[in-house]
Amino acid sequence: MKKEISICWLRRDLRLADNAALYHALKGPYPVLLLFIFDKNILDKLENPGDTRVTFIHDVLTGLNKELEQHHSSILVKYGTPETVWQEIVGAHHIRAVYTNHDYEPQACRRDDTLAEFLASEGITFHTFKDQVLFDKNEILKGDGTPYTVFTPYFRQWQQKLEEFYYKSYPSQKYLGKLLHISRQQVPALETLGFLRSAQEIPSVNFEDKLEDYERLRDLPGADATTRIGLHLRFGTVSIRKAVSEAIRQKADKWLSELAWRDFYMMILWHFPHTSTQSFKPAYDNIRWRNNETEFKAWCEGRTGYPLVDAGMRQLNQTGFMHNRVRMVAASFLTKHLLIDWRWGEAYFAEKLLDYEMSSNIGGWQWACGSGNDAAPYFRVFNPELQSKKFDPDQKYIDRWLPEYKQKKHVQPIVEHAFARERALKVFKTALNV
Structure with missing residues (x-):
């Protein structure tokens, strides 16, 4: 038996x-x-x-x-x-x-x-x-029982509800003696799964010693001050409760808010599953995207002629990671400067990012495009050159990932910023009927 x-x-x-x-x-x-x-x-x-x-x-x-x-x-x-x-x-x-x-x-x-x-x-x-979240899909709701769609009041409620009960760890290791006794099972070889071993570097699971730098330098891509914990949260090699507990212990408030954004986007995706393929704001599905494949290829390969965008895409292609500030600039550039559907960019990030998480990726892309909940307004078009001057003033990041720029061998801009901005505003206004 x-x-x-x-x-x-x-x-x-x-x-x-x-x-x-x-x-x-x-x-x-x-x-x-x-x-x-x-x-x-x-x-x-x-x-x-x-x-x-x-x-x-x-x-x-x-x-x-x-x-x-x-x-x-x-x-x-x-x-x-x-x-x-x-x-x-x-x-x-x-x-x-x-x-x-x-x-x-x-x-x-x-x-x-x-x-x-x-x-x-x-x-x-x-x-x-x-x-995988601190607060579940229905634990942070408005007074009328509906989900928040704006982050600030959501986060306010998130913080008010935060107490040790929610981030106390489960002592699962204490009970491992209850596991079924069986001989060691072999993990199928990668080749059996149709894959080859990757030589790409995996970010460390240790994030605790990065939190102090993160609070000060998180927006500077050249500073390497982010925790790189995304991959580990995505696959659960680090518990969200451990991350929140450490953020509280070190009073890393900015980093804690990023963990809350992750909860927020998970909640949004669960309550509004259509956002995985459609705009949160339906009017944005009326946008007449140009979807120029040659320009999309140039963006993917980091050949747009805008150093910060291209450095970010090179970092992504080589390491499977891109600094969050640069993700916003690259996403804005694709959707606003080139008028390419946010879904194209979202799919490319899904293919390349080690820390790819559907809810956060879709949330970020729809934020940049303007189509999401609590998103940047349609008329906000990042100027990549101003973003470079503000967040990479010494060009440390650009020099690392785009060495040809320093050698004056970088390609010319694929489109002129002022022209692209006016074109985007016209197309968006027509679609949104404003």
């Missing part, structure tokens, strides 16, 4: 410490089998066989398996679509309950709804928990 077990499905929470779903699973009545699925639905959409994010996940899983050996357990790692993998697993084990953490992206929500129905038909309970 098969042993009764629970399964804890790891997804965007690749850690054993301070993991909500794992904690609740281990506190349950059955031994817990850890599961991770390399989702074919997601991997098949990745065009780069050397995608660093896949290498990162592979390495993290390998490390976790080594850590689990001392508890006589392992992670069952599968490759396939969740639908087929779950049918296989349910057939192979006597599962009584499945535990996992909430996801907020539209496709993930549909996946979880489908799984919940399937598990219910098999008599298996399905439990999901808040883990």
Whole structure:
């Protein structure tokens, strides 16, 4: 007779410490089998066989398996679509309950709804928990019960509600003795998944010693003063509770507000899932984009003739990261100067960014375009040259990522700023009927 077990499905929470779903699973009545699925639905959409994010996940899983050996357990790692993998697993084990953490992206929500129905038909309970945000989708609402769509009042409420209860860690490691005892499971080779090992550098998981610099220098791309924690929050190798706790301990108020922006965008995407493909403000879908493919290619390759934009795109293409200030300038340039659909830029960032998170990326792009909730107004058009003078006055950032500029070999601007601004205002006014 098969042993009764629970399964804890790891997804965007690749850690054993301070993991909500794992904690609740281990506190349950059955031994817990850890599961991770390399989702074919997601991997098949990745065009780069050397995608660093896949290498990162592979390495993290390998490390976790080594850590689990001392508890006589392992992670069952599968490759396939969740639908087929779950049918296989349910057939192979006597599962009584499945535990996992909430996801907020539209496709993930549909996946979880489908799984919940399937598990219910098999008599298996399905439990999901808040883990990747500090405040869940319905925990910060206006007085009338509707979601905030402007950040400032949302953040005010977020701060007022903030107390230790919300960022106290789950002692999941304390109960690892409840894991199912199994021999070490092999993580499928990257080649089996259709990928190659990436040699790209992975940012450190340590962010604590960067917070002081962040408060002072966060807007200067040449200062390298950001924490680079995005990748680790995206895949859950660092808990949001640990990040918030450290921000409070160090009184890093600006950084804390950035973590709140992340919660905010997750909440917006969950309440308004159409924003993953459409403008939050419907009128912006009336914009007649130029969508010039040659100019888009020049933007992607960092050949627009605007040094700050081009340096940012070179940094992105080479490292999988771009400084946030430069992301705003690059996004504004694409949507306003070149009149190219924000969705084109969002998709390019999704392909390249190691820290890509759908909610924040879409939120950022719609902010820059003006189409989002609480976005920059349509008539705000960043001047890349003024942004360079203000935030990279010594050209440290530009010199690093665009050495030909210093050598006077940089390409000429693809479009003149004043002309592009007037063109954008005309097109936007027509679409918005203002």
